[in-house]
Amino acid sequence: MKIAMWSGPRNLSTALMYAFGNRPDFTVIDEPFYGPYLRLTGLTHPMRAKVLESRQDGPEDVAAQLLAPLPEGRHAYHKHMCQHMIPGIPRGFMADCVNVFLIRHPARVIASFAKGYKDLTADDVGFRLQAELYDHCLSLGQSPVVIDSADIRDDPAKMLGKLCAAIGLPFDPAMLNWPAGGHPADGVWAPHWYRSVHASTGFAGPEGPLPKLDAALLPLLEETLPFYNRMKVAKLAP
Numbered sequence: 001m002k003i004a005m006w007s008g009p010r011n012l013s014t015a016l017m018y019a020f021g022n023r024p025d026f027t028v029i030d031e032p033f034y035g036p037y038l039r040l041t042g043l044t045h046p047m048r049a050k051v052l053e054s055r056q057d058g059p060e061d062v063a064a065q066l067l068a069p070l071p072e073g074r075h076a077y078h079k080h081m082c083q084h085m086i087p088g089i090p091r092g093f094m095a096d097c098v099n100v101f102l103i104r105h106p107a108r109v110i111a112s113f114a115k116g117y118k119d120l121t122a123d124d125v126g127f128r129l130q131a132e133l134y135d136h137c138l139s140l141g142q143s144p145v146v147i148d149s150a151d152i153r154d155d156p157a158k159m160l161g162k163l164c165a166a167i168g169l170p171f172d173p174a175m176l177n178w179p180a181g182g183h184p185a186d187g188v189w190a191p192h193w194y195r196s197v198h199a200s201t202g203f204a205g206p207e208g209p210l211p212k213l214d215a216a217l218l219p220l221l222e223e224t225l226p227f228y229n230r231m232k233v234a235k236l237a238p
Helices: 013-021 034-041 048-054 059-066 092-096 106-113 127-139 149-154 156-167 215-232
Strands: 002-007 026-030 075-081 098-103 145-148
Touching (some): 002 013, 002 127, 059 092, 092 127, 098 127, 145 215
Parallel strands (some): 002 098, 026 075, 098 145
16 A cells, blocks of 8 residues: 655644554655755755755656555555645656545644744645645545544544544554654655654644734635635544
């Protein structure tokens, strides 16, 4: 099984990669299209030069690698950022993956991402593309799974069990914890973005009330909230 997990930034995506990466039957791949995305956009993300150096393959080569055969009894988990799937990044490989969509309320995503990234735009947080990719899966005749990060944090064992059942995978309690300090599959950008997850050994507890956003960020919330609400109705029930 090849699981393509589609998320935006600041959305429990690294913790969930660690959960699957702690299973003995999984190989994990961290943001495989990050290098091609930076080359196509020219964006000056933190650690851009190191990212480009570490991810030199073109988008078609990356897609082919994602579909490479796996040893018998092993599965692959691809941690994807929806905002990376711009024109020039292929989507054909999605037809051969089990596609799962990890959502989080945009107020939380925006509040968290804005702390480390200036001049935030809707494209940076990926909600529009997440909905577009979900529609693409539907057009392929698939029934993609949607799961909310808040529900995972409320009850990790229950929701990961539901996620595994929904994709036809036995639940493994090893998914509930992982060693501190990161995973060998971490992208080179991990020192900038993954510090809090590296200090963890399991999922953080339930989230509190929604954060209050600065007035300058409210238009971004208004733009992204409809995409979140649309996908929320399809999520796994807690």
